[in-house]
Amino acid sequence: MKHHYRNDSVAVKPFLDWLEKNSEELVDMMLEAVVTATPGVVLGGLADHTRLRDALTSHLPLVHSVVAAGDEDPTFELPKAATKWARHMATERVELSELVLAYDAAGDVLIQMFARSTRTGDSRLPDEFRADALEIALERLFRYLRAALTRAISAYTQERELLRHRDDSRVQDVVQSVLNGTANEAEAERELSYRFTATHLAFVVWSEHAVGPELERVVLLLRAALQPWQHLSVFEGHRQIAGWMSTTHPDPASELSGADLPDGFRVALGTAHQGLSGFRSTRREAAEARRMADLVAGSSAVVSFLDVAVPAMASHDTDLVRTFVTGRLGPLLDHRHEVLLQTLQVWFAELGSPTRTSRRLGVHANTVVKRLDRVERLLKHPFDPASLTLRVAVELAPLVVAPPAAVRTDPA
Numbered sequence: 001m002k003h004h005y006r007n008d009s010v011a012v013k014p015f016l017d018w019l020e021k022n023s024e025e026l027v028d029m030m031l032e033a034v035v036t037a038t039p040g041v042v043l044g045g046l047a048d049h050t051r052l053r054d055a056l057t058s059h060l061p062l063v064h065s066v067v068a069a070g071d072e073d074p075t076f077e078l079p080k081a082a083t084k085w086a087r088h089m090a091t092e093r094v095e096l097s098e099l100v101l102a103y104d105a106a107g108d109v110l111i112q113m114f115a116r117s118t119r120t121g122d123s124r125l126p127d128e129f130r131a132d133a134l135e136i137a138l139e140r141l142f143r144y145l146r147a148a149l150t151r152a153i154s155a156y157t158q159e160r161e162l163l164r165h166r167d168d169s170r171v172q173d174v175v176q177s178v179l180n181g182t183a184n185e186a187e188a189e190r191e192l193s194y195r196f197t198a199t200h201l202a203f204v205v206w207s208e209h210a211v212g213p214e215l216e217r218v219v220l221l222l223r224a225a226l227q228p229w230q231h232l233s234v235f236e237g238h239r240q241i242a243g244w245m246s247t248t249h250p251d252p253a254s255e256l257s258g259a260d261l262p263d264g265f266r267v268a269l270g271t272a273h274q275g276l277s278g279f280r281s282t283r284r285e286a287a288e289a290r291r292m293a294d295l296v297a298g299s300s301a302v303v304s305f306l307d308v309a310v311p312a313m314a315s316h317d318t319d320l321v322r323t324f325v326t327g328r329l330g331p332l333l334d335h336r337h338e339v340l341l342q343t344l345q346v347w348f349a350e351l352g353s354p355t356r357t358s359r360r361l362g363v364h365a366n367t368v369v370k371r372l373d374r375v376e377r378l379l380k381h382p383f384d385p386a387s388l389t390l391r392v393a394v395e396l397a398p399l400v401v402a403p404p405a406a407v408r409t410d411p412a
Contacts, residue, residue: 008136012067014129015137018117019067023060026113030056030106037105038098041089048088055085056106059148063110066147067140074143078151086152090159099156100149107145111138172234179280194232198246200279201226202270202286206240209264215241218265225259226252242286244279247272253304261301268293269304288312296398310395318399325400328393331378333401340378341401343371345394352385 019026031053035042042048058079066074078086089099114137118130174191177183189195205218212235219233219241226247233243249255253269261267270285272278285305292308293299295315305312314321326333332341343361347368350356354372358365376382383390 008070009068011129011132011136012070012140014118014133015114015141016064016068018114019060019064022113022117023057026060026109027053027056029113030109033105033109034102038101040094040098041102044092051081051085051088052102054081055079058082059106062148063141063144066144067137070136070140072143074147076147078148078155082148082152083155086155087159090156090163096153096156099152103145103149103152107141110141114138114141168235171232175232175234178276179283181280185276192232194230194244195246196276196279198230199272199274200244200282201228201247201252201272202242202244202279202282204236204240204242204268204286204290205265206268206290207265208239210239212238214262215239215265218261218267219243221259221261222256222267225255242283244282253302253306256302257300259302265301266293267302269302271305285309310392311399314392314396315399321396322400325393325396328390329379329397332375333397335401337378338401340371340375341394341397343368344375345397347372348385348391348394 031049034052034056035049042052058081062076062079066076086099115134118133171192174183174188178185178188178192178196185196203222205215205222207215207218210218215235223231223245226245226249228245228247230246231243232245233241236242252272256267256269268286268289270282270289273282289303289305289308289312292312292315293303296308296311299308311321314324329341331337332344343357346360347354347357350360354365354368358368361368385391
């Protein structure tokens with residue numbers, strides 16, 4: 001486009017002169033516009049007003065230099081006062097959208113007031129020059145505003161991340177003191193915004209490849225499924241979140257087993273317990289369920305302590321477990337007999353009913369009977385569903401049997 005000015009430097013001179021002449025008035029106007037658009041940024045009273053005024057004032061010399069230079073991609077550091085204000089917004093938990101609105105409001109003042117000045121008052125420009133002056137100066141001003149906002153957002157998000165880490169660390173400290181029994185219950189409730197007199201269900205969410213935000217999204221899925229009236233969670237490293245919920249759901253494990261968890265994510269659950277002692281108990285259970293999920297090959301994505309209670313309690317002495325299980329199940333631990341061992345596990349769970357066992361396994365009842373006969377021959381002694389010793393051995397068998405290297409073969 002052909003300009004009436006000899007060059008762009010001449011075209012932006014009216015804006016630069018106007019900015020220098022009216023800087024104090026412009027700061028007042030920008031301050032009023034920002035407070036009107038986003039009153040939440042000055043809830044701290046006079047101190048917040050002062051921080052905001054300092055931030056706005058710090059921008060004007062940089063606006064002047066960027067518009068004068070006319071770089072397509074201006075490179076600069078955000079003024080210290082502006083950086084300090086952006087970080088303060090994060091510290092005060094002001095939403096990022098409010099910071100963006102504040103920048104928009106301040107920028108609108110500069111744009112509108114300069115445009116008005118070119119038509120009226122001492123800075124009025126001849127019609128033949130006004131369009132060029134507005135176009136070139138405002139284009140450069142837009143570049144500054146866009147770049148400054150990007151830098152302010154970066155300062156804000158960095159501060160929020162630091163705050164999140166500090167908050168997580170404090171929550172972890174308080175939770176640990178509750179679990180250790182050293183916390184003042186009332187003070188801990190106040191800091192955590194969580195009532196210990198309620199019923200608690202502990203959970204652990206983890207993944208080998210996920211990071212924090214992805215884990216948090218899975219926790220949101222759990223909350224959506226179980227609809228707790230209170231919730232507390234803490235990070236345990238980068239790939240695991242532990243927490244508690246107070247929910248009236250009658251069967252959380254079944255509900256979550258039907259939930260659409262993302263691939264690679266797993267959930268361990270304790271059982272519901274009442275009060276402060278229950279807060280600790282359900283946490284221990286969830287931790288044990290989490291441990292068993294790693295120990296037992298092929299365990300499901302959702303592991304409840306109720307499903308692994310016996311092996312969890314027995315597995316702390318693995319050598320003793322191996323000796324006990326091998327002595328009672330012997331040949332059934334061979335991978336060739338995996339189907340027989342599975343049938344025996346379900347048969348015990350169904351209290352010795354071949355009919356119910358067949359339904360669970362999806363086979364005919366006669367097939368179940370034949371398999372049990374085969375088990376009896378392998379073990380070389382009769383058994384019954386009331387045998388606690390044999391049932392415990394069957395429950396512990398997954399801790400002893402390693403994953404098969406080849407596809408199993410076994411008689412029906």
